[in-house]
Amino acid sequence: MTAAKNKNFITDIIDADNQNGRFDRRVHTRFPPEPNGYLHIGHAKSICLNFGIAEQYGGLCNLRFDDTNPAKEEQEYIDAIIEDLRWLGYQWHDRVYFASDYFDELYQMAVELIQIGKAYVDELSPDEIRQYRGALSEPGTDSPYRNRPIAENLALFEKMRAGGFKEGEAVLRAKIDMSSGNINLRDPVMYRILDAPHPRTGDKWRIYPMYDFAHGQSDSIEGITHSICTLEYEDHRPLYDWYLDNIEIFHPRQIEFARLNLSHTIMSKRKLIRLVQEGYVRGWDDPRMPTIAGLRRRGYTPEAIREFCDDIGVGKVKGVVALHKLEFHIRQDLNRRAQRVMAVVNPLKVVIENYPDDQVEHLDAINNPEDESAGTRKVPFSKVLYIEREDFMEDPPRKFFRLAPGREVRLRYAYFITCVAVIKDDAGQIVELRCRYDPATRGGSAPDGRRVKATLHWVSAQHALEAEARLYENLFTVENPEADRDKDFTEFINPKSLTVVDPIYIEPSLRSARAGDRFQFERLAYFVVDEDSTPDKLVFNRTVTLRDQWRKAQKRSAKRRKSKRRKKSAEPG
RNA sequence: AGGGAAGUAGCUCAAUUGGCAGAGCAGGUGCCUUUGGAGCACAAGGUUAAAGGUUCGAGUCCUUUCUUCCCUGCCA
Numbered sequence: 001m002t003a004a005k006n007k008n009f010i011t012d013i014i015d016a017d018n019q020n021g022r023f024d025r026r027v028h029t030r031f032p033p034e035p036n037g038y039l040h041i042g043h044a045k046s047i048c049l050n051f052g053i054a055e056q057y058g059g060l061c062n063l064r065f066d067d068t069n070p071a072k073e074e075q076e077y078i079d080a081i082i083e084d085l086r087w088l089g090y091q092w093h094d095r096v097y098f099a100s101d102y103f104d105e106l107y108q109m110a111v112e113l114i115q116i117g118k119a120y121v122d123e124l125s126p127d128e129i130r131q132y133r134g135a136l137s138e139p140g141t142d143s144p145y146r147n148r149p150i151a152e153n154l155a156l157f158e159k160m161r162a163g164g165f166k167e168g169e170a171v172l173r174a175k176i177d178m179s180s181g182n183i184n185l186r187d188p189v190m191y192r193i194l195d196a197p198h199p200r201t202g203d204k205w206r207i208y209p210m211y212d213f214a215h216g217q218s219d220s221i222e223g224i225t226h227s228i229c230t231l232e233y234e235d236h237r238p239l240y241d242w243y244l245d246n247i248e249i250f251h252p253r254q255i256e257f258a259r260l261n262l263s264h265t266i267m268s269k270r271k272l273i274r275l276v277q278e279g280y281v282r283g284w285d286d287p288r289m290p291t292i293a294g295l296r297r298r299g300y301t302p303e304a305i306r307e308f309c310d311d312i313g314v315g316k317v318k319g320v321v322a323l324h325k326l327e328f329h330i331r332q333d334l335n336r337r338a339q340r341v342m343a344v345v346n347p348l349k350v351v352i353e354n355y356p357d358d359q360v361e362h363l364d365a366i367n368n369p370e371d372e373s374a375g376t377r378k379v380p381f382s383k384v385l386y387i388e389r390e391d392f393m394e395d396p397p398r399k400f401f402r403l404a405p406g407r408e409v410r411l412r413y414a415y416f417i418t419c420v421a422v423i424k425d426d427a428g429q430i431v432e433l434r435c436r437y438d439p440a441t442r443g444g445s446a447p448d449g450r451r452v453k454a455t456l457h458w459v460s461a462q463h464a465l466e467a468e469a470r471l472y473e474n475l476f477t478v479e480n481p482e483a484d485r486d487k488d489f490t491e492f493i494n495p496k497s498l499t500v501v502d503p504i505y506i507e508p509s510l511r512s513a514r515a516g517d518r519f520q521f522e523r524l525a526y527f528v529v530d531e532d533s534t535p536d537k538l539v540f541n542r543t544v545t546l547r548d549q550w551r552k553a554q555k556r557s558a559k560r561r562k563s564k565r566r567k568k569s570a571e572p573g
Numbered sequence: 574a575g576g577g578a579a580g581u582a583g584c585u586c587a588a589u590u591g592g593c594a595g596a597g598c599a600g601g602u603g604c605c606u607u608u609g610g611a612g613c614a615c616a617a618g619g620u621u622a623a624a625g626g627u628u629c630g631a632g633u634c635c636u637u638u639c640u641u642c643c644c645u646g647c648c649a
Contacts, residue, residue: 007587034649069648126647133645137575140645171647181576183645192647211649235577235644256578263584269649311597313586317579318642325585325598335611370611401609410607444607455607523608549609 006052008314010255014057014226017253023225027059030224031085032099032215034066035077035199037269038284038291039084041305041326042260048309049257050228051090062222063092067100068214070198078199080284084292088302099214100200102221106209107161109217109247110172110190114153118246119190120146121156122173129171132178133186139179140186146175160193163206167193172207176242184239188212216240219252227252230259231316260312261320264474265290266481266489280493281475287530287541288475288497298472299518299528299543304333323474327544334518334526334543339367339374342412342457343506343521345469347386349432349461352417355383360460363443365413377509381414384461386505388523391456392433394422399553401453403433410455412522416441457522459505466503467510467538470530473497506538513538520546 018025029050033039039047054061063085067073082096113119122145124132134140148156160170172191180186190213197203219227227240234256244251261267267290275281275289285293295305308329312321342365361381368374387403396404403409408418421434440447444455475497481489506521513519515531519540527540 032649036649066649072648129647130645135575136645138645139575168647183576185576186645189647194647208647210647215649231578232643233649237577258579311585315579315586317585319585322584322599328598331610340608340610366607369608399609412607452607454609457608520608520610523610546608546610551609553609 006056006310006313009316010049010053010226010228010257010314011056013253013255014053017225018057022253026223026225027054027057028062028223028225029054029059029228030062030064030219030222032064032066032218033081034069034072035074035081036069036072037077037273038080038289038293040267040269040272040289040291041262041295041308042267042290044088044292044305045260045309045312045314046228046230047085047088047090048306049314052310053226053228059225060095061090061092062095062097062224064097064099064218064222066211066215066218067098067198067200068208068211069194070196070208071194073199075199080293084296087296088292088305097218097222098200099209099218100198102214102218103201103205103209105221106214106217109243109249110157110209110213111154112247113174113190114150114157114172116246117150118175119172120148120153120175121160121170122146122187123170126168129189133183134178136183142178143173143187146187157191160191160207161205165193167195169193174213174239174242176239182235182238184212184236185242188239212236212239213243216244216252216254217247217249220244220250223250224252227254229254229256231256231318256316257314258316258318261318262290262323262326263320263479264323264476264481266476268482271482271489274490278490280490287470287472290475297528297530298541299334299526300330301333301337301518304330307333320480330544331526331547334520336370337368338518338520338526340365340369340522341507341510341519342379342459343467343469343504343510343524343527344386344388344457344459344464345471345501345504345521345524346389347505348389348392348430350385350387350417350458351432351434352383352385352415352437353420353434354436357383359383360463361442363413379413379507379509380460380463381411382460382462385411385458386461386464387411387433387456387458389430391454392419392430394430400550402456403454408438408452410441410444410452411458412455413444414442414458415439415444416446416452455523457524459507461505463508464505465508465510465538467506467540468500468502469504469527469540469542471499471501471542473499504540510538518543 031047031050051061122143124143132141157172171189173187174190176185178186189210191207194208237254240254284291285297287294287298308326362378363381364376365379366376392403393400403419405419408416410416415437417435417437419433419435423432425431473496474494476492477494478492481492513529515529517529520526525545526543528543530539530541532539
């Protein structure tokens, strides 16, 4: 539901292609995940791009699993990827394909290249192949097997297919140029032998095409016009083109863009899988993970993710997007749609001394000030309440407007109260506040027009439900956990990335909440009901905190104090 | 000269293809507020990596230089 049409260097290229009729004004893209892990927010950028462009031009976008390496790929990932794509809101109808669908055709294409003398079976060992490849600034040398007769190559390739070689004993290579400055063109491997059962083709094949040999031809078979991939494939484009030109089939255009990097997290599938396998997180859908499944469980909405992808745009500059940006979009989305509710995470008992002991009032509360149609609900009020411990200070600094001894504040939707006494335990800990309320302020405003500077959220102690809250912070403490070459990224995992608070106290209207329901706990944060919830006890994941000017101001003044001190100590004398 | 690519505000991107360098986010200052949320207003932020050239006019075209990133898997 993205309103404005996105314009970027890729749409410029497509516009030009449409103008000169290169693809008969057709636009057909594809999203080609390898099923070797879960989709993450970086994939979301590619998904939004590919599906978005197809939508924008009235074209199509295929889903194609790039399943050419059975050693790493699993059905579990295929299922998870489909679920995540659906959840993001994209459709491909019946156009879900697998590179493995084309193994027969690919094999034929390879045979064709052998027949025109452009491919050969090499029996060098993997190690030897590496040595023969040369170095970045030095040409490689031809394999001794490079100039075998066509008939021999044909027979050997058939022998590879039939299982006459073991893994590593032979590969099929394209005969291009061992002295090319582009290493991808130094006789790249087209087929290798893999003794792993394939999730889809079972044990039909013992040889599998390499990415480069499979991808362009798969694009071609599907009639893809614009094959959009990430920057690291720029060097592969000449090879992409070479295969298509030499096999002489329909030739899509490969376009490369900069993948997403997000601060305070990692995007490498190899590293994400380590977080899961080594138990740093609870699974691929742990709410701290940058995976789509993790973000979903964290309470993110598909809309927010799509808005985020639109916002960051697409270019060829490698950069790092601040995590703040993602948070901005989920706040913006949830602000519009999340139901407001009151919950106390860190309780402080408040007794309203002049409130009748057994009285209960059901007060009207607005469900969403941003959306009148969300209506109102009733919230019970009684003599004994919980407020947030942080909302009281015995000796408040300037600009702390909340409750303090002798000060009057408003309880949201309820009454003005004034703190008359502070009760402490033997250790000096504040355990209870005694307050008095003004009955004339019912609903939250004073008939005499007097004002208070703060409004507090609260729950009635006898009516409150207990729940568990999982408070999340950044998974990593540093902007780029991969930057330090001497340290493993796991050393930068934030020890406070998950804090469990149990119990928290929530208003009784939440009794009917179900897994996936999103709420704003007023003045605190957005939360979503986790699937770990039971009928007896709800579990909430904190999606993102509300912006907090007070905390920001505190941080700012702390910083100022620090720099002032530094300045002072730097002065001589 | 190994090949490829990128440099515009703190960050992510624009700039009608040669015509007054803009937006969102972040940061700043106010206003408003029954969420210190949301909202509103204002200000600030730039030698367009650098130098030279073409031109009435250059972020855009040409030349040179600098910086950063990617590439030596039988991974994708």
